[in-house]
Amino acid sequence: MSQKPVLSIKDLSVSFATEKGLCQAVKKVNFAVYEGKTLALVGESGCGKSVTSLAVMRLLPDLANVSSGSIHFNGQDLLTLNKNSMCSVRGNDIAMIFQEPLTALNPVFTIGEQIAEALLIHKRITKKQAKDRTCELLDRVRIPEARKRFDEYPFQLSGGMKQRALIAMALACEPKILIADEPTTALDVTIQAGILELMKELQKEMNMGIIFITHDLGVVAEIADAVSIMYAGEVIEEGDVYQIFENPRHPYTKGLLESMPTLQTQKGEKLKTIKGSVPNLFNRTEACNFENRCAYAKEVCRKEKPFLEEEASGAKVACHFHRTIS
Amino acid sequence: MFFYVIRRLLYMIPTLLGVAFLTFLLFTIFGEDPVRQALGLHASEEAIVALRAKWGLDQSFAKQFYDFLVQILTFDYGESFSTGEKLSDIFCGGVLVSLSLTAPPFVFGTLFNIVIALFISYFRGKSLDKISTFLFVVSMSISYLVYIIVLQYLLAYRFGWFPIQGFEPGFSSISYLMLPWFIIGLVSMGPDIRLFRTIFLDQVKSDYIRTARAKGASEPRVLFVHLLKNAMIPILTNTVIAIPFLITGAFVMERYFALPGIGDITITAINEGDFPIIKAMTVMSAVLYSCFNLLTDVLYALVDPRVKLS
Ligand SMILES: Nc1ncnc2c1ncn2[C@@H]1O[C@H](COP(=O)(O)OP(=O)(O)OP(=O)(O)O)[C@@H](O)[C@H]1O
Ligand SMILES: [Mg+2]
Numbered sequence: 232m233s234q235k236p237v238l239s240i241k242d243l244s245v246s247f248a249t250e251k252g253l254c255q256a257v258k259k260v261n262f263a264v265y266e267g268k269t270l271a272l273v274g275e276s277g278c279g280k281s282v283t284s285l286a287v288m289r290l291l292p293d294l295a296n297v298s299s300g301s302i303h304f305n306g307q308d309l310l311t312l313n314k315n316s317m318c319s320v321r322g323n324d325i326a327m328i329f330q331e332p333l334t335a336l337n338p339v340f341t342i343g344e345q346i347a348e349a350l351l352i353h354k355r356i357t358k359k360q361a362k363d364r365t366c367e368l369l370d371r372v373r374i375p376e377a378r379k380r381f382d383e384y385p386f387q388l389s390g391g392m393k394q395r396a397l398i399a400m401a402l403a404c405e406p407k408i409l410i411a412d413e414p415t416t417a418l419d420v421t422i423q424a425g426i427l428e429l430m431k432e433l434q435k436e437m438n439m440g441i442i443f444i445t446h447d448l449g450v451v452a453e454i455a456d457a458v459s460i461m462y463a464g465e466v467i468e469e470g471d472v473y474q475i476f477e478n479p480r481h482p483y484t485k486g487l488l489e490s491m492p493t494l495q496t497q498k499g500e501k502l503k504t505i506k507g508s509v510p511n512l513f514n515r516t517e518a519c520n521f522e523n524r525c526a527y528a529k530e531v532c533r534k535e536k537p538f539l540e541e542e543a544s545g546a547k548v549a550c551h552f553h554r555t556i557s
Numbered sequence: 558m559f560f561y562v563i564r565r566l567l568y569m570i571p572t573l574l575g576v577a578f579l580t581f582l583l584f585t586i587f588g589e590d591p592v593r594q595a596l597g598l599h600a601s602e603e604a605i606v607a608l609r610a611k612w613g614l615d616q617s618f619a620k621q622f623y624d625f626l627v628q629i630l631t632f633d634y635g636e637s638f639s640t641g642e643k644l645s646d647i648f649c650g651g652v653l654v655s656l657s658l659t660a661p662p663f664v665f666g667t668l669f670n671i672v673i674a675l676f677i678s679y680f681r682g683k684s685l686d687k688i689s690t691f692l693f694v695v696s697m698s699i700s701y702l703v704y705i706i707v708l709q710y711l712l713a714y715r716f717g718w719f720p721i722q723g724f725e726p727g728f729s730s731i732s733y734l735m736l737p738w739f740i741i742g743l744v745s746m747g748p749d750i751r752l753f754r755t756i757f758l759d760q761v762k763s764d765y766i767r768t769a770r771a772k773g774a775s776e777p778r779v780l781f782v783h784l785l786k787n788a789m790i791p792i793l794t795n796t797v798i799a800i801p802f803l804i805t806g807a808f809v810m811e812r813y814f815a816l817p818g819i820g821d822i823t824i825t826a827i828n829e830g831d832f833p834i835i836k837a838m839t840v841m842s843a844v845l846y847s848c849f850n851l852l853t854d855v856l857y858a859l860v861d862p863r864v865k866l867s
Contacts, residue, residue: 290770293682314776322773329764329771337765339786339862349772384862400772 236263243300264440271451274461323353326401327410332394336385343381349403368399391422463520470546480548576843634837655818659803662741674753697747722815797853
């Protein structure tokens with residue numbers, strides 16, 4: 232990938248000032264998103280995927296603090312923008328769809344009003360034009376009877392329809408980057424497939440970069456070009472989707488892949504799980520984060536944290552033994 | 558919606574009949590004899606009979622109840638036992654005074670408090686928020702009476718900026734009402750703003766607010782458009798409940814400032830055992846409460862699309 236990334240994140244760290252002390256939710260995360268490509272951020276619950284994406288949108292809750300790093304987009308660092316300039320980036324250049332489609336829409340405004348609002352905020356158009364464009368969008372995300380749905384309220388739509396409406400809202404201004412935070416987790420499997428298909432189609436059409444957040448490797452295989460695996464707030468392995476699936480280096484990535492059901496899985500056979508739990512994020516030690524759950528852990532893993540190293544293939548992995556354990 | 562309102566109005570009829578009947582029963586069976594009350598212990602037998610006949614008390618219960626219903630429907634409650642004035646005139650006057658006392662500070666106060674609460678919510682967690690919370694808690698722990706007595710003493714008596722008490726109809730009433738308005742507004746600030754702030758901060762955490770921000774809405778737009786319309790639902794519940802009280806009057810204020818409102822009229826009537834007034838007041842309160850209940854439901858349907866009236 233010699234192309235220049237649209238969005239590049241360098242050394243991003245986010246901490247929460249909680250009652251129990253400082254919680255380092257995201258630590259020195261790096262990644263880049265390219266035009267027309269999808270980067271999947273993968274990791275188990277609580278590993279900092281949502282916090283990372285909210286940091287990009289500058290929508291973190293008040294008690295969160297970005298302690299270091301930069302987020303380069305369009306030749307500027309988003310972290311240095313003032314409130315107003317950030318508002319004109321959100322929804323216009325970088326849009327986001329959230330984990331909970333069921334509650335993400337405003338219950339007292341119609342679907343149409345909410346989608347048209349995105350257009351009216353960023354584009355110089357009349358209400359009439361915004362309405363026409365909104366109906367086109369509703370049609371485009373395959374919501375039937377767009378004209379009629381325009382005047383319906385969120386409670387009148389099913390979960391899948393709500394997520395489609397949210398996608399229409401996010402894509403209204405044809406953003407260069409779309410952040411999708413587990414867009415299908417709350418939905419039925421059958422509806423999931425439709426939404427993924429739709430996102431791929433729209434990505435081709437608008438040539439946008441997507442950050443796709445998920446903990447479902449099945450979905451990753453379906454949609455991603457590049458993958459970053461996160462663990463306890465850090466990226467521990469990254470590479471393109473083939474490298475990750477065919478030649479995983481990090482013991483955690485291997486564990487994730489092995490805990491995925493496949494067609495070969497026999498009925499009654501137990502799926503492998505990764506034993507143990509995530510280390511606490513309050514007192515980070517010098518040890519490798521995964522050391523307590525890792526079958527390959529040796530003395531050095533307890534003493535020294537491995538850094539993300541680039542391999543000949545271009546993939547990166549943070550493990551002392553990545554050469555010996557593949 | 559239209560048919561819903563009609564139906565609710567029809568439902569009110571049996572409720573109000575019940576209230577009227579109970580009121581009538583309580584006053585006729587358990588109340589003291591109004592004629593003896595009016596004429597005193599030493600009245601002559603003829604005088605008592607004459608007054609009974611005049612007030613219709615010699616009729617059968619059914620006839621008396623029927624008369625009472627006619628009074629309610631025609632809004633002609635006869636005359637006061639103690640002063641002989643027409644009751645409908647007394648009430649009309651009283652309601653006007655009570656409304657002019659309570660409605661302006663209610664309407665403007667509520668709007669003012671909503672704006673202030675939004676402003677404070679914008680600075681949530683900052684020092685403005687903390688200082689104002691402290692001030693409001695202090696102001697709420699002081700009794701209503703203290704505000705009345707202290708402000709009446711200072712602003713009206715010592716500084717002479719306002720008349721101490723009394724009332725004149727027409728335009729000049731404003732000078733008498735200014736201080737009571739100010740006090741009602743001031744006293745409502747603490748509880749209102751605290752409540753509205755809690756409602757707003759509760760809503761600010763919602764997902765739909767985050768969605769609005771994610772599409773690029775500015776913070777004022779998020780607060781005044783997205784948040785406010787949602788917050789109107791709990792705010793309505795809490796304010797519309799107070800409306801009947803506007804008409805039945807702020808008893809205490811009317812007493813302290815000698816304003817001839819409904820509250821003041823009722824207290825005087827109770828003291829003097831003026832039954833027609835009390836009876837009429839009871840029925841009219843029931844009518845008011847029923848109407849405002851209906852109004853609340855209609856308002857809900859107007860703000861919240863999920864509420865369907867059918
Ligand atoms: N509002 C908050 N207050 C305190 N800590 C928080 C808050 N939000 C997140 N965190 C911390 O940040 C960590 C990462 O949370 P995040 O929401 O990014 O997880 P996630 O990877 O998105 O998980 P999931 O798959 O469940 O959505 C959490 O483990 C938690 O400790
Ligand atoms: Mg999340």
